[in-house]
Amino acid sequence: MERYEKVEKVGEGTYGKVYKAKDKNTGQFVALKKTRLEMDEGIPSTALREVSLLKTLSTSIYIVRLLSVEHVEKKGKLLLYLVFEYLDTDLKKFIDSGRYVINVDPLPPKLIQSFMYQLCKAVAHCHSYGVLHRDLKPQNLLVDKSKGLLKVGDLGLGRAFTVPLKCYTHEIVTLWYRAPEVLLGTFHYSTPVDVWSVGCIFAEMAKRRPLFPGSSEVQQLLHIFRLLGTPNENMWPGVTRLKDWHIYPQWKPQSLAHAVPTLSPSGVDLLAKMLQYDPARRISAKAALDHPYFDDLDKSQF
Known part of the structure; x- marks a missing residue:
């Protein structure tokens, strides 16, 4: 996650916080969705299935593109960040x-x-x-x-x-x-x-x-x-x-x-x-x- 510099919080969605961030490697803005996964043993398979489906679907220009998925462990809790293209x-x-x-x-x-x-x-x-x-x-x-x-x-x-x-x-x-x-x-x-x-x-x-x-x-x-x-x-x-x-x-x-x-x-x-x-x-x-x-x-x- 060091790759992304948070610019501002743009929303608090149903599934967690959403940030506008800058990808330091490319200079492009992205939307980071921080999803709270209440779990102890790794990422639930349902979440993985959905995320891979999301990647497949987002090949359409009419669907917000999922650029990548990052997971971070913080205080023993797993956080999943979904990185989407940013639209203003x-x-x-x-x-x-x-x-x-x-x-x-x-x-x-x-x-x-x-x-x-x-x-x-x-x-x-x-x-x-x-x-x-x-x-x-x-x-x-x-x-x-x-x-x-x-x-x-x-x-x-x-x-x-x-x-x-x-x-x-x-x-x-x-x-x-x-x-x-x-x-x-x-x-x-x-x-x-x-x-x-x-x-x-x-x-x-x-x-x-x-x-x-x-x-x-x-x-x-x-x-x-x-x-x-x-x-x-x-x-x-x-x-x-x-x-x-x-x-x-x-x-x-x-x-x-x-x-x-x-x-x-x-x-x-x-x-x-x-x-x-x-x-x-x-x-x-x-x-x-x-x-x-x-x-x-x-x-x-x-």
């Missing part, structure tokens, strides 16, 4: 910049389209390896403004280090991007949970504010039901048998075009396909890449 901003900061100005402009439609395409590429890439992200949100999507690139970060850590060891800061683990089947306590979820999150992020880029800003799991569900209608067995077979299903107020579906007025009709159609209640009917990330919303995008740049 994330999509949340990008969306929020200028949000507090009166009459702030929405993000340019072409930029939203480009970011969405890159996000679907990244998610489809992970899913092709059988990897779920499970915590996609604007804070986990890093942006290289100079190149117009969007990259998925914090991938795969959920399984390597068991979902939040502790929440180190008072930052609430956000529910805004969580799929309804997870909120309703399903035991079997798969790749559609990430697609739901992508849909929520899509709407947030277009609105410049979250689509479903719930403050608790029940509130989160009610936000979703108010817009998309209260689900029933017709819309979503099996929903009433889910562990946390209760009797909810009955709302009728509202217009998505009205909820996200800056989206084009094809954008609204893609959003509707991503926010399908029944996970089996939700569009896949791979199929989303061929959606007409992307027809006029210059795909040669990707």
